[in-house]
Amino acid sequence: MALPSTDTSRHDNTLAVIRTLRDRGPAARVDLGTLNGISSATVTSISAELLQQGLIMERPPEAPRPNGRGRPKTLIELAPDAACVVCIKLSINEIQLVVGDFAGQVRHSEHHTVPTLTLSADDLEALLEEKISAVCTQQLEGFQRLAGICLAVQGVVSSQSGTVIWSPALSFRNAPISARLAERFHCSVLLENDANCIASVLAAQPAYADCPNLVVIMLGYGIGMSVLINGVPFLGANGSAAEFGHSKYQPDGALCACGRRGCIEAYTSDYALYRAAAENLELPSGDSAHPSEQQMQALTQLALKGNPVAKRIYAEAGRALGVGIANVLALFNPDLVLITGSGVRGFDAMQTAMHGAIDDALVAELRGTTRIESCAWDRDMTCMGGIAIALNATDSETLLESQTAREA
Amino acid sequence: MALPSTDTSRHDNTLAVIRTLRDRGPAARVDLGTLNGISSATVTSISAELLQQGLIMERPPEAPRPNGRGRPKTLIELAPDAACVVCIKLSINEIQLVVGDFAGQVRHSEHHTVPTLTLSADDLEALLEEKISAVCTQQLEGFQRLAGICLAVQGVVSSQSGTVIWSPALSFRNAPISARLAERFHCSVLLENDANCIASVLAAQPAYADCPNLVVIMLGYGIGMSVLINGVPFLGANGSAAEFGHSKYQPDGALCACGRRGCIEAYTSDYALYRAAAENLELPSGDSAHPSEQQMQALTQLALKGNPVAKRIYAEAGRALGVGIANVLALFNPDLVLITGSGVRGFDAMQTAMHGAIDDALVAELRGTTRIESCAWDRDMTCMGGIAIALNATDSETLLESQTAREA
DNA sequence: CCTATTTACTTTAGGCACTAAAATAAATAA
DNA sequence: TTATTTATTTTAGTGCCTAAAGTAAATAGG
Numbered sequence: 001m002a003l004p005s006t007d008t009s010r011h012d013n014t015l016a017v018i019r020t021l022r023d024r025g026p027a028a029r030v031d032l033g034t035l036n037g038i039s040s041a042t043v044t045s046i047s048a049e050l051l052q053q054g055l056i057m058e059r060p061p062e063a064p065r066p067n068g069r070g071r072p073k074t075l076i077e078l079a080p081d082a083a084c085v086v087c088i089k090l091s092i093n094e095i096q097l098v099v100g101d102f103a104g105q106v107r108h109s110e111h112h113t114v115p116t117l118t119l120s121a122d123d124l125e126a127l128l129e130e131k132i133s134a135v136c137t138q139q140l141e142g143f144q145r146l147a148g149i150c151l152a153v154q155g156v157v158s159s160q161s162g163t164v165i166w167s168p169a170l171s172f173r174n175a176p177i178s179a180r181l182a183e184r185f186h187c188s189v190l191l192e193n194d195a196n197c198i199a200s201v202l203a204a205q206p207a208y209a210d211c212p213n214l215v216v217i218m219l220g221y222g223i224g225m226s227v228l229i230n231g232v233p234f235l236g237a238n239g240s241a242a243e244f245g246h247s248k249y250q251p252d253g254a255l256c257a258c259g260r261r262g263c264i265e266a267y268t269s270d271y272a273l274y275r276a277a278a279e280n281l282e283l284p285s286g287d288s289a290h291p292s293e294q295q296m297q298a299l300t301q302l303a304l305k306g307n308p309v310a311k312r313i314y315a316e317a318g319r320a321l322g323v324g325i326a327n328v329l330a331l332f333n334p335d336l337v338l339i340t341g342s343g344v345r346g347f348d349a350m351q352t353a354m355h356g357a358i359d360d361a362l363v364a365e366l367r368g369t370t371r372i373e374s375c376a377w378d379r380d381m382t383c384m385g386g387i388a389i390a391l392n393a394t395d396s397e398t399l400l401e402s403q404t405a406r407e408a
Numbered sequence: 409m410a411l412p413s414t415d416t417s418r419h420d421n422t423l424a425v426i427r428t429l430r431d432r433g434p435a436a437r438v439d440l441g442t443l444n445g446i447s448s449a450t451v452t453s454i455s456a457e458l459l460q461q462g463l464i465m466e467r468p469p470e471a472p473r474p475n476g477r478g479r480p481k482t483l484i485e486l487a488p489d490a491a492c493v494v495c496i497k498l499s500i501n502e503i504q505l506v507v508g509d510f511a512g513q514v515r516h517s518e519h520h521t522v523p524t525l526t527l528s529a530d531d532l533e534a535l536l537e538e539k540i541s542a543v544c545t546q547q548l549e550g551f552q553r554l555a556g557i558c559l560a561v562q563g564v565v566s567s568q569s570g571t572v573i574w575s576p577a578l579s580f581r582n583a584p585i586s587a588r589l590a591e592r593f594h595c596s597v598l599l600e601n602d603a604n605c606i607a608s609v610l611a612a613q614p615a616y617a618d619c620p621n622l623v624v625i626m627l628g629y630g631i632g633m634s635v636l637i638n639g640v641p642f643l644g645a646n647g648s649a650a651e652f653g654h655s656k657y658q659p660d661g662a663l664c665a666c667g668r669r670g671c672i673e674a675y676t677s678d679y680a681l682y683r684a685a686a687e688n689l690e691l692p693s694g695d696s697a698h699p700s701e702q703q704m705q706a707l708t709q710l711a712l713k714g715n716p717v718a719k720r721i722y723a724e725a726g727r728a729l730g731v732g733i734a735n736v737l738a739l740f741n742p743d744l745v746l747i748t749g750s751g752v753r754g755f756d757a758m759q760t761a762m763h764g765a766i767d768d769a770l771v772a773e774l775r776g777t778t779r780i781e782s783c784a785w786d787r788d789m790t791c792m793g794g795i796a797i798a799l800n801a802t803d804s805e806t807l808l809e810s811q812t813a814r815e816a
Numbered sequence: 817c818c819t820a821t822t823t824a825c826t827t828t829a830g831g832c833a834c835t836a837a838a839a840t841a842a843a844t845a846a
Numbered sequence: 847t848t849a850t851t852t853a854t855t856t857t858a859g860t861g862c863c864t865a866a867a868g869t870a871a872a873t874a875g876g
Contacts (some may be wrong), residue, residue: 006446006834009415010862030824038414039864044826069873070823156773166773173773213645227739229637236741237621238776243738246774248731250659251765258771323656327735330651331635333644357659363666365564365574365581368646401635414863418833438853447835452855456861783837820874826867832861839856846849 011399013038016053020393021078022104023204026059047076054144055082055102055398058395083398085142086132087386089194090153092116092169092221092290097131099139099378100387106283108139109380121175128177129184136185148394149181150190150386152197154222158239162191165240168222168257177375183248190386190393194218195242196233197385199226199232202338202375204388211335215328217244217321221290222257223265227332245269247327249320267320270296270343276313277302290358296345301385302351311349318350324359325372329358333368340375347374409716419807421446422454423690426463427804429486430512431612437744459543463490463510463806481655486511491806492548494540495794497602498561500524500577500629505539506788506800507547508795510555516547517788520765529583536585537592544593555803557589558598558794560605562630567649570599573648574591576665576669598794598801602626602649604641605793607634610746610783612796619743623736625652625729627751629698630665631673635740653677657728675728676753676758678704684721685710704753711757719757726758728764733780737766741776755782 016036021027024035029047033040050056059075080101089096093116099108114127132149139145155167162168163180180190197217202208212231220226222243227234235241246258247264251264257271266272274291276281277299291299301312325337339347351374358367421768424444429435437455441448443476458464467483488509497504501524507516522535540557563575570586572578583664620639626632631653635642643649649778653673654666661670665679674680682699685691685707698700699707711718733745747755766775 007415007417007862015863028824039867040825041827042863045862048826068823069821071825071871073824221759229642234637236776237743237778238741240774240776241739241741243741243774246770247735247738248769251657251731251769254417258774260769260771262769319659323659327655328739330655331649331736331739333646333649333651335645361561361656361659361668362654363668366648366651366666368644368648415833421833436853449836449856450834453833456855477850479842479854480855599852726868817876819876822873823871825849825868825870828866829864830866831864835858835860837857837859839854841854844849844851846847 009176010046011043011396013397014050014399017043017046017050018078019348019392021076022391026077028075032076042085044397051076053399055079059135077276080105080390081142081144081172083394084143085148085150085387085390085394086135086146087150087152087197087383087390088128088131089197089386090116090151090167090169091156091194095127095131096383097135097381098325098383098387099135100391101143102391104388106380106384106387108134109383116169117171119170119172119179121172122179125177125180128181132185133310138279146185146187147398148190148390149185149186150192150197150390151178151181152192152194152382152386154194154224155242156243157191157193159235160239160377162189164191165238177261188394188397190390192263192386192389193224193226193233194237194382195224195226196235197389198340198397199233199381199385200380200389201385202340202369203228203231208336208338213332213336215334215337217325217337218341219268219270219302219321220341221270221346223269223343224341225328227334238300244324244328247324249323262321264324266341268317268324269319270392273299273313273317273346276316277310280309281307293342296342300346300349314346315353317346318353319357321350322354323361325354325359326361326367329370330366330404334370337370337372338375339373340377342377342379344374344377418454419804420795421450422458422807423453423803424434425454425458426486427800429464429484434483434485436483438481449544459484463487464585476790487549488513489552491553491802492551492794493556493558493798493802494543494554495558495560495605495791495798496536496539497605497790497794498524498559498575498577499602500562500587503535503539503544504787504791504793506791508792508799509551510799512799514788516543516793517791518543524577525579527578527580529580530587532578533585533588536589540589540593553807554593556596556597556598556798557586557593558600558605558798559586560600560790560794561603562632564648564651565599565601565642567599568647570597571741572599573646596802596805598605598798600794600797601632601634601650602790603632603634603648604643605797606635606748607641608797609750609789609793609794611636611639614745615745619738621742621744623740623742623745625677625733625745625747626749627676627729627755628749629678629745631677631751632749633736635742652732652736656659656733657731669763672728672732676725676732676751681707681721681725681754684724685718688717689715690747701750704750706755708754711754722754722757723744723761725754727765729758730762731769734766734769734775737770737776737778738774742778745778745780747781748785748786750787752782752785 029043030040033043038250056076056077080103082102087098096111101107156165163176166259178191181191195218212230216226225242227242246263248261248262256263256266278288303314423538437451438448441451464484465487488511490510492509495506503520505518509515565571571584586599622636624634633650634654635650654671654672658670662674663676664671686696711722
């Protein structure tokens with residue numbers, strides 16, 4: 001009798017054990033019990049199952065002596081080769097492809113220069129299929145299976161439907177791009193906003209563990225944002241929440257890449273800064289609509305060294321950013337606003353004006369106790385977040401599959 | 409052995425049954441099972457406990473014949489007198505006090521005119537204590553106990569700490585006001601933002617059942633907002649989230665009651681509209697900083713009847729509201745924005761400008777599919793929401809208490 | 817070297833919650 | 847009056863978890 005068990009506790013506890021092992025590395029059964037609030041008898045039972053499924057391994061006792069007396073702990077750890085996931089970051093004219101193992105470690109990474117704006121949705125799907133196939137044959141030999149793929153895309157995406165609604169890296173719109181890959185590789189394909197990937201990585205860092213409500217703003221060619229509410233990315237009704245870059249600084253203000261006026265992005269993004277500067281300054285030549293890192297570095301240096309025109313441009317960018325952040329503080333009241341992205345290079349030149357704008361905009365009671373900090377930029381962060389998200393998403397499936405396989 | 413059961417399913421299912429009965433009225437055990445996805449055997453078991461605790465009653469079979477054959481359903485319903493809750497709405501110069509029974513019905517309501525701005529925190533606590541005491545002796549005879557109190561306050565409140573951080577109705581700040589009441593009446597005292605109460609009521613209405621992400625904007629003397637994410641009010645890190653009224657329309661714009669410039673409230677609230685009008689129009693006299701309903705009605709009528717000055721003022725208010733809503737759409741991407749509050753009286757005069765501003769601010773992809781609607785204002789809505797919130801919060805406690813009482 | 821102590825892990829025994837199926841209850845239809 | 851239908855209750859059985867008891871594997875100290 002009583003076939004379908006409605007009690008999810010075993011499943012939940014098993015997931016908790018796997019995630020603890022992934023987040024904290026090898027651990028003993030006692031400690032897994034303590035960390036997750038379950039008895040070690042239960043951990044024994046869970047780990048026996050996982051061991052049998054090949055998802056975890058017992059680590060051989062270390063040569064160096066254990067500390068203290070008593071029976072030494074037997075550490076268990078995730079079997080890195082039990083599965084792997086692939087994260088593909090799609091940005092303007094570049095794709096990055098990273099392979100992560102079941103333990104969450106990056107095992108392979110590659111970059112390709114691709115004229116993304118010239119691709120049709122079909123082209124893109126074909127390209128991704130080809131790149132993943134290549135990686136599969138070259139890199140995935142030791143792995144039991146490819147468990148999931150995460151596409152990290154700039155812009156507005158609908159995770160549920162796997163549809164890219166709008167991306168600055170792509171010229172097409174409203175295209176479902178994950179279904180074909182899911183069919184081809186027989187695994188789940190997640191579509192994520194790039195900022196959400198980064199926020200997930202940052203939120204997992206111990207330094208920000210006390211900030212369940214976290215806003216991450218990414219400065220760069222465009223302006224992205226991710227909002228974590230109680231640690232989970234907030235997506236809104238159809239995935240286009242947290243479009244900070246297109247919230248307003250000045251109605252009828254500067255022209256934005258989106259086609260409207262007065263967006264924060266139209267003041268604070270790379271292209272906006274460079275556009276404002278190009279009119280008045282001698283700058284390294286190049287495509288001024290898509291300034292290079294070198295060009296932006298040069299401009300930032302001018303501002304930091306005191307060039308009055310550059311200083312003025314960065315101050316205005318800081319004011320726009322500040323007004324935008326003031327709105328975010330009023331509406332979200334997060335614990336922490338973290339500013340990162342390649343554009344943090346210019347943060348020092350904006351900072352004073354930004355804080356000034358925030359203080360002008362909000363009285364203390366509304367300003368609250370939110371910390372506002374910047375954070376060094378690492379271009380690999382997006383894919384690391386994508387790997388983590390993909391693994392989290394596939395854990396459940398992995399368990400189910402090993403289970404059904406075992407029963408059959 | 410195994411004393412502390414970690415399985416919360418019994419508790420969860422019991423709560424689900426109680427809430428179903430409260431939301432939908434009397435129901436049969438079979439239906440409670442179907443609605444909550446549990447077997448009717450379990451409902452039998454749960455209802456036996458609740459019956460014994462006196463929290464529900466079996467309704468005597470109806471005289472009119474049941475439809476169809478088979479054993480007729482035995483309806484069970486909440487025992488209305490098992491407990492009651494009190495909601496107190498605190499607004500400028502007025503407090504409203506409402507008593508609700510365990511079934512969620514309003515059993516008593518009263519209004520008092522009180523010079524709220526002259527009160528100290530102590531005065532307020534004393535006043536509330538007195539009013540609740542009076543109601544207790546006069547109205548609460550039939551009830552077994554007062555299970556909870558909800559204070560619905562305009563402004564920024566911290567629900568967790570029971571602290572009023574800032575309210576336009578009060579001259580003091582950062583005062584904890586719930587502890588004394590909790591001690592005096594031996595029940596939990598919730599402090600809630602008034603807009604959250606209203607949003608909870610609206611979200612429970614069948615018409616908005618398909619909108620888990622709902623934004624409610626309240627126009628009136630000030631501008632309030634509540635954001636429901638997956639049906640639960642979003643509070644932010646310390647309760648001052650959703651301060652829409654003080655998000656920005658124009659940096660360095662019109663002066664706001666908060667002391668800063670350019671807030672949406674400084675254009676769209678009653679006092680802002682009246683202030684703008686007072687300079688150019690003949691208006692009914694009175695306290696122009698706190699215009700009365702009559703004064704506002706008169707002003708609205710002028711605009712609707714085509715007076716060019718009044719029309720211009722409402723159009724500007726609509727533009728400010730529209731830019732604010734555009735930011736909300738970009739950042740929250742809700743399913744629905746509902747505009748209500750006493751200020752909806754002027755919504756028709758703002759609407760065109762508001763939609764124009766939204767369309768100017770956001771391209772279609774960012775505008776999304778969010779519906780924007782207005783909703784008639786009912787001054788009792790706040791307290792009805794407070795009653796519902798207080799009951800939801802006290803269900804758990806009620807169960808625990810009857811349980812421990814039974815064991816002792 | 818042997819024994820006591822300490823700590824980790826496993827096994828055992830028992831409780832709780834849930835479900836399916838069987839039993840019972842209470843009506844209508846024929 | 848009996849068969850049928852539907853609701854509720856009882857019974858029997860399963861899964862999951864925990865505490866306690868049992869076992870394993872080390873150190874500390876004679």
